[in-house]
Amino acid sequence: MEIVLCVTGSIAAIESVKLARELKRQGVTVKCFMSDDACGIIHPHAMEFATGQDVVVELTGEIEHVKYAQTDLILVAPATANVISKFAYKIADNPINTLLITAFGHKTPIIFVPSMHESMYTAVERNIQKLKDEGIIFLEPKKEEGKAKFPDIHDITLQALRELCLNSPECQKSNFKGKNVLVSAGATFEEIDPVRGITNRSSGKMGVEIAKDAFIRGAEVTMLCGKMETRVPKLFDVVEVESTAEMQDELQKLLPKTDVFVSAAAVSDFTVDSSAESTGKISSDEDLILKLKRTPKIISSVKEINPKIYLVGFKAEYNVSNEELIESARKRMEESGADLMIANDVAVEGAGFGSDKNEVIILDGNVLTVPLTSKSEIAQRILDKILENL
Missing domain, CATH: 3.40.50.10300 (CoaB-like)
Known part of the structure; x- marks a missing residue:
């Protein structure tokens, strides 16, 4: 089983290292894409250490957005208002959104884990609902201190394992x-x-x-x-x-x-x-x-x-x-x-x-x-x- 973990520019990106390690402990292979803003919060070397694989920070002649679009699951964690809104209208102006749009065309399962100020979360609710109507899964953030915070990494892992099982021909025999x-x-x-x-x-x-x-x-x-x-x-x-x-x-x-x-x-x-x-x-x-x-x-x-x-x-x-x-x-x-x-x-x-x-x-x-x-x-x-x- 393979997950592409997309890390965007929320301060919750600091939790993505632990999330990647937990996914690996569950037997999942993790490939990471990072946005420019995410790289300003944690170094790509940290995600390389966590996943054991090179991190994609830009698209090259290897056309990474095509190569990894038909994976078992794409997990955007954390997901900012920016990546959510651009994907809602299928704007491909960075490696992560380009990957997401390509994966959407292949009907690859996608999970978003929003993390931002609560006012921003409220502002993009219509875009979130639009994506939910298109079959995209969203995990509810923890709303406290005026923020829509990153959920517990064990809950994120649990939801990811569920989607992997539901979309795996082998697992569907016993679900x-x-x-x-x-x-x-x-x-x-x-x-x-x-x-x-x-x-x-x-x-x-x-x-x-x-x-x-x-x-x-x-x-x-x-x-x-x-x-x-x-x-x-x-x-x-x-x-x-x-x-x-x-x-x-x-x-x-x-x-x-x-x-x-x-x-x-x-x-x-x-x-x-x-x-x-x-x-x-x-x-x-x-x-x-x-x-x-x-x-x-x-x-x-x-x-x-x-x-x-x-x-x-x-x-x-x-x-x-x-x-x-x-x-x-x-x-x-x-x-x-x-x-x-x-x-x-x-x-x-x-x-x-x-x-x-x-x-x-x-x-x-x-x-x-x-x-x-x-x-x-x-x-x-x-x-x-x-x-x-x-």
């Missing part, structure tokens, strides 16, 4: 285009009093990795998030909840329009009995006895709300044998009607809550053991299995 995927993640929090509560150690990392892989494969992704200890990409629709009851209420609204639900959240098994609730802060001067009651198993009601949904559940145990883990997961699978169950032992060293790695068993009709590996790799295994079953 989720047209599917609405809902992923719950993080921990629920059950209030004891206005300042205290009970929760668990889930970080939300596994859910985020599943959502990211589904997004790359073309899904429309919604995340239902409890307490999270990891960043959630801004590219997803996000619904935030605190308690198990709130999560259950939101699922009633979300599940009817969902094709695949991955229930990766660590939902609390217990909540404070209503008779023990406090309207004020409980005194810490005396011992406290709490009465807890079981919460409903959210996963057990999913198929009642949407019988056609593909349901993926998670079952965590602590310090059990593989046989016990599989048996526990199968029992939960039968009770909930889940189509796929992911089981893991959180006592495994280097795995589980808060870690970037895990060791899991994937169950449908068969049993697939995935040894200790990254949660990103596990997410891909899970998505592959969903597609295989769908």
Whole structure:
């Protein structure tokens, strides 16, 4: 996979080096075009270092605008008001706009990442809409301090990987285009009093990795998030909840329009009995006895709300044998009607809550053991299995 990264004269050009390195870490070959104004902000040698390739700063007898126009994707990051407006009216007066117009004629996918003062962004909104109507993709900037700022480079990379997948014949065989995927993640929090509560150690990392892989494969992704200890990409629709009851209420609204639900959240098994609730802060001067009651198993009601949904559940145990883990997961699978169950032992060293790695068993009709590996790799295994079953 190859991306042509076009860097224009916004101060956000200083982020393009990190962006190019992140794209390369994802296995993408990056070729860079730079405008004259961009060269005044960062030296072309910096982008040459980041990409490992010569940087195009002018068109020569090699007709670079033709040579690189039929690449897998063109990413203009950062994109100034100047490059956006000239491309909107197909003005080819510099190497980048000449490349863009040539690529547009070849129907090469193009992504713009605007970065400028907010007043300028407002001024070129009509040109942006014109390009969107022509099929050009725009990432929304972060609007703060009177500026339309460069988005997080991980979000830019995620959008780029999605477009590469959707436009790759190899990847199209295994994409989720047209599917609405809902992923719950993080921990629920059950209030004891206005300042205290009970929760668990889930970080939300596994859910985020599943959502990211589904997004790359073309899904429309919604995340239902409890307490999270990891960043959630801004590219997803996000619904935030605190308690198990709130999560259950939101699922009633979300599940009817969902094709695949991955229930990766660590939902609390217990909540404070209503008779023990406090309207004020409980005194810490005396011992406290709490009465807890079981919460409903959210996963057990999913198929009642949407019988056609593909349901993926998670079952965590602590310090059990593989046989016990599989048996526990199968029992939960039968009770909930889940189509796929992911089981893991959180006592495994280097795995589980808060870690970037895990060791899991994937169950449908068969049993697939995935040894200790990254949660990103596990997410891909899970998505592959969903597609295989769908």
